[in-house]
Every structure is written in structure tokens, then in C-alpha cells.
């Protein structure tokens with residue numbers, strides 16, 4: 001283990017983002033920013049870059065834990081990562097994603113798990129996938145004083161029901177369902193709605209219709225804000241990006257180059273150098289040298 005430590009952050013340079021800040025941004029038509037993060041260093045970088053909201057998404061199942069889809073990640077795993085993110089975030093609004101099977105059996109269980117994210121991990125809001133059919137759950141979570149982010153369109157927890165990850169709302173029936181879902185969530189009182197994998201025209205209609213802020217991912221530029229997955233924008237997913245992903249950096253290339261260089265340096269004896277080593281204090285070194293010299297002399301005398 002390294003003895004490197006993270007220096008304490010001395011407060012934050014910007015004011016705390018709250019659900020009110022987000023709603024005010026929508027009213028002022030100021031674009032809202034959101035990124036996922038799953039651990040301390042990434043969350044700290046995202047927060048310090050001034051992003052409004054940080055989502056501990058269940059996408060961590062895939063991008064951090066290596067699962068094929070989001071379904072296997074558990075509440076305990078999500079809590080573990082949310083706590084790490086909580087320790088890093090000072091200003092951004094911290095939202096925890098409710099994973100598959102954490103609210104599907106009963107409203108009671110859903111509220112219980114939402115409370116755990118706030119009480120045990122410091123989340124300030126939770127995200128739930130689904131529209132009309134989740135309204136009772138959303139109302140109960142709100143009654144427990146927890147703000148809710150809705151999520152409609154391509155909802156990855158419904159992968160088997162959808163028959164794969166498919167853009168939603170491409171026909172009139174689909175558009176009507178999505179609008180009904182968005183209105184129901186809005187009336188129930190969610191503060192934001194993630195619109196994932198929708199034609200931009202549909203996302204634009206919904207964004208005009210609801211008072212909750214819409215946060216798009218693969219839903220075009222007319223949403224009130226945008227969210228992307230941290231690992232997607234940094235090329236850390238080992239797969240070709242979806243159409244809507246813009247790569248802002250190549251962390252895979254940076255990391256691979258650094259790791260290969262470390263291997264080469266150790267193999268060639270180039271690491272560590274003397275400057276990268278600790279040294280004995282002068283007096284201890286002199287005392288040790290004297291002991292070694294005496295030992296050497298005794299050894300030489302005995303071999304004569």
C-alpha cells in the first residue's frame with residue numbers, strides 16, 4: 001500500500017447545489033450538467049470541475065464491476081460506492097441510483113432502500129427507473145423526504161422486457177406512452193427526469209411539457225441538461241462508444257502508457273532511482289559503516 005494521502009479539501013469554491021438550484025436553472029434555461037462517478041478520485045475531479053449533479057449510476061455494474069448489464073449490482077455494492085463518492089463531493093448534488101430488485105417487489109421495500117441510501121451513504125436524492133407504474137413508489141419516497149429523479153425511455157433495468165437496448169418512442173404509441181410517463185412523474189413531484197435513448201423531437205416535447213428538469217442521455221440537445229457516464233467520456237469502457245457519446249479524453253491510452261513504462265523501468269533497473277529512495281540519517285549511516293568495517297576486519301583476521 002502507498003503512503004500517499006489525499007489532502008483535506010478546504011471547503012468548496014462554489015455554493016452547494018440543491019434540488020432548488022436545479023429547478024431554478026431550468027426556469028432560467030441554464031443547461032444543467034450531470035456525470036456519473038463511482039469512487040473517491042473520480043467524484044472529486046467531477047465535483048471540482050463544477051458539475052451540478054453527480055449520479056452514482058447502476059452503470060457501475062458494467063463499467064466498474066465488469067458485469068454484462070446493470071441487473072446484478074446489489075444495494076450493498078451501490079451503498080459502498082455511494083459512500084466513497086460522498087466523501088469526495090462538497091458542492092454537487094449527490095444522487096444514488098436504486099438498483100434492479102431494490103424497489104420491484106414492494107413499495108415498502110423501495111422506500112426502505114431509498115432511506116438506506118440517504119442514511120447510510122449520504123445521498124441527497126435517489127433515481128428510480130420507470131414512469132406511470134412507479135408513481136406510488138415515487139410518492140412514498142417523496143413522503144419520506146427524499147427527492148426523486150425519474151428515468152424513462154431506454155431504461156437499462158428493463159433490458160429483457162425491451163429485448164435489448166433500443167431507442168424508445170419511435171412510433172406514435174411509444175411517444176404517447178412516454179409523454180404520459182413524464183407527466184405522471186412530474187405531477188408526482190420528481191425534481192428531474194432522465195430521458196434516455198429518445199428521438200430528440202420527443203425529448204424536446206417532454207422538456208417543454210414538464211416542470212421537472214429533463215436530463216438527457218442520447219436524447220438530443222433540447223433537454224434541460226445532459227448526463228454522461230464518466231468512463232464513456234474518457235474511453236475506459238473497452239467497447240465502441242454509442243452514437244451519443246462524445247469522448248473528451250483517452251484515459252485508457254494515458255494509463256496503458258504509464259503502466260507499460262513502469263514495467264519497462266522496473267525490468268531495466270531504472271526504477272527506483274536513488275532520489276526515489278529513503279536514506280539513513282548521517283549518524284546512523286556512520287555507525288552502521290563502522291560496524292560493517294569491524295565485521296569485515298574480524299572476517300579477514302579469521303581467514304588468515
Ligand code: KIV
Nearest residue numbers: 036057058059194217
Ligand atoms: O446508471 C447510469 O449511469 C444511468 C445514467 C446514464 C442516467 O442511469
